[in-house]
Every structure is written in C-alpha cells, then in structure tokens.
Amino acid sequence: MTNALFRADPYLRTAEARVTALTEEGGIVLDRTVFYPAGGGQPGDSGVLRWQGGEIEIATTVKGNGDDIILVPAEPAALPPPGAVLNQTLDWDRRHRHMRVHTALHLLSVVIPLPVTGGAITADKGRLDFDMPDAPGDREALQTTLNDLIARDFPVTEEWITEAQLDAQPDLVKTLSVAPPRGAGTIRLVRIGAGEITADLQPCGGTHVAHTGRIGPVRLGKIEKKGRQNRRVHLHLCN
8 A cells, every 4th residue: 555645745746665566567666655646637747766776767657456556667777676765756847737737627627617528637738528519609718717717826625525425416526537436435525715715626636736826827729529519628838
C-alpha cells in the first residue's frame, strides 16, 4: 500500500520514502509518494528519484494492485533495491500546469451545464466532451464567463461523503463515461467556493490548485462535433 501524500497536500513537491517493491516490468513502488498516478483524464506525474549511489528519471506514474502506486522509469537503468530510502522530486512545473487545467475544466462544466461524456488534461490544454447536440452560440461569451469565475479566486477544497450519500445526490456526478470509484465506502468531492457561494461540487480524485485565481486566464479553442450529440470543447492556458 502506498500512502498518497498528494491527496493531503497537492503542493508537496518532494519527500523521503522507502522502496517497498519492484514490479516485473521495472516499476518502483514506494511506501509514500508525492507522484499522482494517471487517472480521471489527468496524466501521471514525472520527476526524479535519488538515493545513495543512484538516480533515476521517472517518466510517468500509474495505479498498481490495490492501493499501490507504481513509478515508471523513463528508460532502463539500475533500480533502487527494496528497502532503500530515497528522495523523490516532482517535475513541479508540469504537475502545477495539470492542476491549473484540471480546475479550469471543472469550471468549464459550470459554464456549460451539460452532462460530460469524456475529458483529457495536458500541461498546456484540456478538453471536455459534452452531451451537446448543438454548438453553443457565442464562444466568446462562454470564455468571458469562465475567466470571470476564475478571477473570483474561489477556494478549492476537498470533502468526503459516503457512497449512500452520493446515491441520494446523483446530480453531483457530471461525468457519464467515468463513475466515481467505489468500494472504500466514501467518495471524495472537490468543492470550488464555500458554503452558499459554491461554484462547483463534484466527485474527483485529481489534484487542483488551492484557489481558482492561480489558474490564470484561459482561452477556449475549437468546438468539435464528435458523434450525433457530442461536442468537444478545448481549453488552453494563456501562460
């Protein structure tokens, strides 16, 4: 089991850890990690591991069996042995840009209040697919509304509810293609705003900026037709 340090503090960039296992494919499992594993449209983190006598670059991070998180080396190299204590350092600029895009996409789902059928995140842009038979009439107006929400600098926080509570509030789930993970008994929610001034609240396991102002201005790109009722809306960071 890997303790997901990024869950409690997505701004944690480095931490000491111990190697608990090596996979047959050459992946590295730690007892605790700041590296987010790919999921929910957000890419896995990259970075560097350093230990006495060794160093290795991590290309991505994925989920393993159970609660294990596997760090995948960029190329074949000498691996730290099980039991070794090492230091892990995120490619912070890449991760932070993922966080900015991810939070912006949550707000995009507010500006376009339609069911989401898919999504993806990169370090420069993201996209959401909507169950939207007709294209929106004024893309510039949508972009202005989105940037106005971002500029309000809402706090972004997490909270937890039970699976039964989620079942009683099905409107919290905006995604049609990916259901919140079940089995642990509780579901993580990400709230943008606070109390009665809440812009968005939905299940999410990804990492986010602490306040929406940290996203910076964004630009809406092309809106593509994907199937009879689906439209893909692209979003770009401006800096």
